[in-house]
Amino acid sequence: MRQIIECVPNFSTSDPKTVEIILNELKTTQNVFLLDYTFDDYYNRLVVSFVGDKQSVLEAIVKMSFKAIELIDMRTHKGQHPRLGAVDVVPFIPIKNVTMEDCIQIARKFGETLAKERCVPVYLYGEAATQPERKDLDWIREGEYEKLAEMIVKPERKPDFGPAEPHPTAGATITGARKVMAGFNVNLGTADLKIAKKIAKALHSKKGGFSNVKAMAAFIPEKNITQIGMSISDFEATPLYRVFELLKVEAARYNVPIIGSEFCGMAPLKSLVDIAAYYLKIDNLTVDRVLEIAVQNVIEQRETFE
Amino acid sequence: MRQIIECVPNFSTSDPKTVEIILNELKTTQNVFLLDYTFDDYYNRLVVSFVGDKQSVLEAIVKMSFKAIELIDMRTHKGQHPRLGAVDVVPFIPIKNVTMEDCIQIARKFGETLAKERCVPVYLYGEAATQPERKDLDWIREGEYEKLAEMIVKPERKPDFGPAEPHPTAGATITGARKVMAGFNVNLGTADLKIAKKIAKALHSKKGGFSNVKAMAAFIPEKNITQIGMSISDFEATPLYRVFELLKVEAARYNVPIIGSEFCGMAPLKSLVDIAAYYLKIDNLTVDRVLEIAVQNVIEQRETFE
Numbered sequence: 001m002r003q004i005i006e007c008v009p010n011f012s013t014s015d016p017k018t019v020e021i022i023l024n025e026l027k028t029t030q031n032v033f034l035l036d037y038t039f040d041d042y043y044n045r046l047v048v049s050f051v052g053d054k055q056s057v058l059e060a061i062v063k064m065s066f067k068a069i070e071l072i073d074m075r076t077h078k079g080q081h082p083r084l085g086a087v088d089v090v091p092f093i094p095i096k097n098v099t100m101e102d103c104i105q106i107a108r109k110f111g112e113t114l115a116k117e118r119c120v121p122v123y124l125y126g127e128a129a130t131q132p133e134r135k136d137l138d139w140i141r142e143g144e145y146e147k148l149a150e151m152i153v154k155p156e157r158k159p160d161f162g163p164a165e166p167h168p169t170a171g172a173t174i175t176g177a178r179k180v181m182a183g184f185n186v187n188l189g190t191a192d193l194k195i196a197k198k199i200a201k202a203l204h205s206k207k208g209g210f211s212n213v214k215a216m217a218a219f220i221p222e223k224n225i226t227q228i229g230m231s232i233s234d235f236e237a238t239p240l241y242r243v244f245e246l247l248k249v250e251a252a253r254y255n256v257p258i259i260g261s262e263f264c265g266m267a268p269l270k271s272l273v274d275i276a277a278y279y280l281k282i283d284n285l286t287v288d289r290v291l292e293i294a295v296q297n298v299i300e301q302r303e304t305f306e
Numbered sequence: 307m308r309q310i311i312e313c314v315p316n317f318s319t320s321d322p323k324t325v326e327i328i329l330n331e332l333k334t335t336q337n338v339f340l341l342d343y344t345f346d347d348y349y350n351r352l353v354v355s356f357v358g359d360k361q362s363v364l365e366a367i368v369k370m371s372f373k374a375i376e377l378i379d380m381r382t383h384k385g386q387h388p389r390l391g392a393v394d395v396v397p398f399i400p401i402k403n404v405t406m407e408d409c410i411q412i413a414r415k416f417g418e419t420l421a422k423e424r425c426v427p428v429y430l431y432g433e434a435a436t437q438p439e440r441k442d443l444d445w446i447r448e449g450e451y452e453k454l455a456e457m458i459v460k461p462e463r464k465p466d467f468g469p470a471e472p473h474p475t476a477g478a479t480i481t482g483a484r485k486v487m488a489g490f491n492v493n494l495g496t497a498d499l500k501i502a503k504k505i506a507k508a509l510h511s512k513k514g515g516f517s518n519v520k521a522m523a524a525f526i527p528e529k530n531i532t533q534i535g536m537s538i539s540d541f542e543a544t545p546l547y548r549v550f551e552l553l554k555v556e557a558a559r560y561n562v563p564i565i566g567s568e569f570c571g572m573a574p575l576k577s578l579v580d581i582a583a584y585y586l587k588i589d590n591l592t593v594d595r596v597l598e599i600a601v602q603n604v605i606e607q608r609e610t611f612e
Contacts (some may be wrong), residue, residue, distance in 0.1 A: 004603055006597075033604040036595070051604055095601055180597065186587075244586050260589045266597035267582075269575075275582040276573075279493075280550050283566045289342070291312075291486065291572035292593075295401055296602055298339040298357055299308055 003053045004096035005103060006035075006180070007061050007229050008265060010089045011046040011068045012079065014039040019046050025063040031056035036265055042220050043229075045088070047183075049265045051095060061090060062113050069118050069170040074145045080218040081229075082141050084123075084148060085171030087114070089137060090124060091178050099164030103177035104128040111175050112152045115162030118170070121152060122161040126176035130160055137174060137207075138214070145171045182235040182271050183264030186228045186247055189257040193219045196226035199250045203230065203243060210246070212238040225259065232271075239274040269293070309359045310402040311409060312341075312486070314571060315368050316395045317352040317374045318385065318477075319464060320345040324377045331369040337362035342571055349535075351394070353489075355571045364412050367396060368419050375424050375476040378452045386524040387535075390429075390447050390454060391477025394418070396483050397432060409483035410434040415482050421468030424476070427458060428467040432482035434467055435535050440539025441476050443480060444512075444520070451477045488541040489570030490576050492534045492553055495563035499525045502532035505556045509536065509549060516552070518544040531565065538577075545580040575599070 011022060019039050026034055032052035039046040052060065064086040072086035090110060092103040104127055111122035129135040133156075143151045148166045151157050158164055159172065166172055188196055196217035201207045203215040212234040218227050228247060232238055244261075251258055269287050277285045287293055317328060325345055330339055338358035345352040358366065371393040378392035397418060398409040409431055417428035435441040440460075449457045454472045457463050464470055465478065472478055494502055502523035507513045509521040518540040524533050534553065538544055550567075557564055575593055583591045593599055 004601055004605070006601075024610050033602075033607070035597075035600045051601055075528065095597075184586075210339045241586070243415045258587055261587050262590055263588065263595065266600055267591060267595050269596050269598045270580045272578045272596065275585060279565050279581060279585045280490075280547070281564055282569065284568055285573060287598075290575050290578065291341075291401075292575045292599065294572055295310055295312075295357055298341070299310070301339070 002096060002253045003098050004051050005054055005057045005098050005106065006049060006051045006093040006095050006261060007057050008047065008049045008091050008093065009064065009079055009087065011048075011072065012044065012074060012077050012083045012086050012088050013046050013068070013072050013110045014041050018068075021071060022046065022064050022067050023041065023048070025067050026050055026060050029056060029060040029063060032060045038264065041080070041222075043081040043217050044077060045081045045083070047265060054098065054102060054106055057092070061110060065088070065090070065114060065173070066118065068101060069120060069167070073169045074171045075169060077145065081216070082138070082144050083171075084141050085120065085173050087120070087173045090173065090175040093175070093180055095177060095180070100127050100177055107175045107177050111161045111173070114173055115159075115286050118167070119163060120167045120170050121159035121165065121170065121172040123174045123259075124160045125174050126178040128176035130185055131156075140174050148172055180268050182232045182240055182268055184230045184232070184240060184261060185264050186244070186261040187220070187223070187230065187231070187259045188251060188272065189228045189259045190226055190254070191219070193217060193226055195254045195256055196228060198254070199247060199256075200228050202250045203228070203247060211242055212247045213243055229264065235268060235271045235274075239278070240271045241275045241278045308402060309404050310356060310357050310358055311363045311404050311412065312357045312399040312401050313363050313462070314353065314355045314397050314399065315367060315370060315393065315567075316390045317354070317378065318350065318380065318383050318392050318394050319352050319374070319378050320347050320350045320385075324374075327377060328352065328370050328373050329354070331373050331437070332356055335362060335369060335582045336365040338366045342568065347528075348385070348524055349387040351387045351389070353571060360408060360412055361403065363398070364415060367416060370383050371396070371479070372424065373428060375473070379475045380477045383451065383477060387522070388444070388447050388450050388478075390451055391426065391473070391479050393426070393476065393479045395443060396430075396479065397480040399484060399486055401486070406433050406483055413481045413483050417467045417479070417604055420479055421465075421500055425469060426473045426476050427465035427469055427471065427478040429478065430466045430482050431480050432484040436461075446480050447490060449494065484539070486574050488538045488546055488574055490536045490538070490546060490567060491570050492536070492550070492567040493526070493529070493565045494532045494557060495565045495595060496532055496560070497525070497530045499523060499532055501560045501562055502534060504560070505553060506534050508556045509534070509553060516544045519549055535570065541574060541577045541580075545584070546577045547581045547584045600603035
């Protein structure tokens, strides 16, 4: 029985040296495996995706976070992505032979460790949230690092672990458990952030867009373009192709071309299946009908194969 | 080390009782696993997809074929799909830890067995072909079952195994080895077979269409529509989305709507990745960036997981 948990920590850095040191903590931990990492100056953010068994994932993320707390100074941090701290968000995601409850327990242990050993205030979010409004990352992150000191003392914003004051250089950390989500960035052929923000707004759940979708706009100086960064928390209910088609419609309104896109992190197979089924009008396509998955299912059924 | 070979036999029947008996031979063989089967009256053809190790796949397909030879009478067979015999085509496909050479050897053993034990003439095709023109299924199948008796005596058409005369009720069998291919059917909102044939022709490699693509048109009486049946032998070089887009263009010319489509057999993941990358303009999408595959690769790297 192989247990697999995915962890997708978001650190507030894009300094190559710091990135290397954080990743090195992962690489020197047994039984965890790096799937992907990206960091960009315009977000000033490092997003890592790795998997492993429960114990090894916890061990790795604690080591990585201790380094991030040591090296990142939020007092001088600037970036276009909202953030509350050096170790900004750390979700644990059940992948195989692991329950959501297992992930909640790991998030709690992780939060307790940061609070106890590094005096970082920690909020639990998503499935691990202790109050309904804390399910929502954006609610917790309101005011960002800059306003953390005045927000954190409010009774309804008392951290789940650690002191009710920001760590001076590391701010606060948000951790929790959630299902697999789709992260997707779309690059627009315009440098006009106002237009990009209007398009992002049209998609965002809280602004009348799709439920399950968060969308933000960012400017990418190196390319002199803008980007819509999206996360779709339930991509079965709100399929990626539908969000993309609406984005196309809104972009066309401003005569803005879509010049490219990318998954942020790993691509969930179900989202690809839904894309193929939509554009090619395939009536009966399911994940189980993908050759590689069907073969894998067969192998797992019978580990006694030749 | 798990060996996996896929076998996709095509039998000339759509009689439910015969289908059941043939599938039962598969189900009663150890270490083989049914992935998919379809049969349609308009093609009068049963296509099965199953996997297993070399020895078990050979055992299963021999048993299935013996039943098909026993039960199917080609003298009364009618269907819109070209065919030469009861056990019409049997490709072996390397999936995991198996070489093309392994599949060629199995095809040869299978062919020898049908010839020796059932007196069925057998042609080798694809990677197992013994002459360049025999690589091509259509060349071997020219004239179909009805003209087999006059074709088979030509020196250049001497069977690779068995007698140079048709089996009276089972015709001839074609077997061989090939890479994974994509089978894809598109239903058209017209009953006019002439239009469907024109569209199929536009796609077919031998008629000026895409290399790697075979396309045929069929009429589906139950639905009073037509269908383009395609196979793409190299769907990396000739991606499915591109074939589909050209099909759309040609269909639009005749004002014929595309009402649905389906993979015939399993869907290769690479074709889904290419579809998603095209329609959503994803720059860096690869099979390895699909979450489920990345996780699987990790498990295979380390079978010593908790």
